Amino acid sequence: MKNQLFFLLLLLVSSIHAQELYINTEPASNMPARSLAIKQSVKFFSASNGAINNTRYATELMLGANKNLMLHAAATYGTINNTPFGLESIRAYGKYRFFSADGMYSHFRMAAFAEIAHSNTKPMYQELSLQGDHSGMQAGLVFTQLLHKLAVSSTVSYLSVNGISKNHQLQMGYSTAAVNYSLSFGHLIFPKKYTSYNQTNFNIYAEFLGQTLKGGQKSYLDFTPGLQLIFNSKIKLNVSHRYALHSSMTRMAPTSWMIGGEWLFLNIYKK
Amino acid sequence: MKKVFVFICCLCALTSQAQVQKVNLQASGLTCAMCSKAIYKAVTALSFVDTVTVDIEASTYELRFKKEATPMFDQIAKAVVDAGFSVAKLSADIKFDKQAVDKNGETELDGIRYKIVANAPGILQGTKKMQFVGKPYMLPKDFKKIAQVNTTGIDAKTYLVMIK
Numbered sequence: 001m002k003n004q005l006f007f008l009l010l011l012l013v014s015s016i017h018a019q020e021l022y023i024n025t026e027p028a029s030n031m032p033a034r035s036l037a038i039k040q041s042v043k044f045f046s047a048s049n050g051a052i053n054n055t056r057y058a059t060e061l062m063l064g065a066n067k068n069l070m071l072h073a074a075a076t077y078g079t080i081n082n083t084p085f086g087l088e089s090i091r092a093y094g095k096y097r098f099f100s101a102d103g104m105y106s107h108f109r110m111a112a113f114a115e116i117a118h119s120n121t122k123p124m125y126q127e128l129s130l131q132g133d134h135s136g137m138q139a140g141l142v143f144t145q146l147l148h149k150l151a152v153s154s155t156v157s158y159l160s161v162n163g164i165s166k167n168h169q170l171q172m173g174y175s176t177a178a179v180n181y182s183l184s185f186g187h188l189i190f191p192k193k194y195t196s197y198n199q200t201n202f203n204i205y206a207e208f209l210g211q212t213l214k215g216g217q218k219s220y221l222d223f224t225p226g227l228q229l230i231f232n233s234k235i236k237l238n239v240s241h242r243y244a245l246h247s248s249m250t251r252m253a254p255t256s257w258m259i260g261g262e263w264l265f266l267n268i269y270k271k
Numbered sequence: 272m273k274k275v276f277v278f279i280c281c282l283c284a285l286t287s288q289a290q291v292q293k294v295n296l297q298a299s300g301l302t303c304a305m306c307s308k309a310i311y312k313a314v315t316a317l318s319f320v321d322t323v324t325v326d327i328e329a330s331t332y333e334l335r336f337k338k339e340a341t342p343m344f345d346q347i348a349k350a351v352v353d354a355g356f357s358v359a360k361l362s363a364d365i366k367f368d369k370q371a372v373d374k375n376g377e378t379e380l381d382g383i384r385y386k387i388v389a390n391a392p393g394i395l396q397g398t399k400k401m402q403f404v405g406k407p408y409m410l411p412k413d414f415k416k417i418a419q420v421n422t423t424g425i426d427a428k429t430y431l432v433m434i435k
Contacts, residue, residue, distance in 0.1 A: 019302075019303055020303075021303065021305065029355055030355055031355070032309040032312075032313065032353065032354040032355050033353040033354070033355075034353070035309065064355075066353070067352055067353045067354075067355060100300070100357075101411070102299045102300030102356060102357035102359075102410075103299060103300070103410065103412075104299050104330075104359055104410060105299075105301075105302050105330075106300070107299075107300040107301075146300070146301075146302065148302060151302075188302075188303070193328055194304050194307070194327035194328045195327070195328070196327070197304055197307070197308050197311070197327070199304065201303075201304060201305075230304070230305060233304045233305045233307070233308040234305075234308070264305070266308070266309055266312040266313075267312055267313065267316050
């Protein structure tokens with residue numbers, strides 16, 4: 001395990017081009033102004049015996065409102081916790097880039113984000129998430145450094161659940177707030193040299209996602225390696241696997257797989 | 272008669288030729304093709320732009336303009352910024368025909384005012400490469416290298432340029 005991580009980090013540090021089109025997190029950079037992206041994904045959660053026990057679909061619309069502001073609207077649906085297939089949650093997200101220092105092949109950017117979610121599901125676990133499981137709010141900061149050979153992005157946020165989710169967590173004696181953090185790396189494998197927008201890009205990602213519940217006793221740290229293909233500089237195909245390096249809380253599943261597509265439409269409306 | 276007609280046609284072709292022949296743009300803050308395409312699409316969408324030739328690896332774009340259209344250099348820089356990136360370098364190949372430059376280094380061509388910030392000649396002749404000077408058109412480190420330009424009394428619409 002340690003060797004795998006070391007190898008991956010070495011690969012990232014020695015990369016030629018860095019990528020920050022992360023699969024599981026958002027970079028501080030935004031989409032271009034007046035562009036729209038549609039993201040469709042499905043996540044398979046596996047029980048400890050390896051059997052898939054939950055399937056969650058997510059559809060997300062992302063809009064570059066202007067050069068600094070990006071807005072998302074998302075819905076999750078599926079068969080979660082043995083419920084019939086149906087709508088599970090809705091979510092709105094906004095991110096504002098407030099700092100940008102661009103070099104020739106580098107940049108450092110900072111952004112603040114906030115999101116609000118409403119979920120129909122009855123939460124059963126200590127883990128807190130606005131990606132379908134709980135109703136609540138989250139706000140945080142994103143820092144992204146692109147350094148030609150390395151793209152590193154980090155997020156720190158505070159999440160608080162509310163409504164039925166909060167009541168339910170309290171009934172179970174669980175925490176209702178958490179600090180989330182992430183550290184993501186991205187690396188372009190192909191093409192070695194860009195000659196056209198039609199070249200298929202192949203990127204690999206390594207993302208660490210962590211959560212510490214309020215009170216500080218319960219936490220997890222997940223590792224999510226991922227692969228990404230980009231066709232015609234327009235369509236992304238993402239695959240990622242998530243598993244816990246450490247966990248001291250009850251969760252829906254110790255591991256999950258995610259596969260998704262994303263379509264980008266530039267200049268969807270005039271100024 | 273035919274010769275006269277051909278001559279008139281040639282004359283028309285010459286006079287309608289744009290003075291700004293092309294613009295070379297280098298964008299900064301990106302290393303991905305998807306990012307480069309966003310810039311490409313943003314500059315292509317500008318009403319006065321005819322064609323854009325791109326070198327993705329070098330992050331450079333060559334813009335040529337529609338006949339009779341006046342290129343707006345500030346709009347080109349804004350398109351790059353709206354796409355989420357910055358301009359590292361912007362230069363224009365401009366054709367001059369015995370163009371007078373005043374004692375302040377200022378001149379006007381096709382309704383566009385330029386101020387040459389260093390070593391301004393009295394007359395501009397032939398095709399010159401003008402590099403745009405200012406924060407919206409340069410990398411911060413390149414901008415710092417340039418000696419302070421006295422901009423008092425200069426119209427906000429006047430472009431500061433260096434002859435390369």
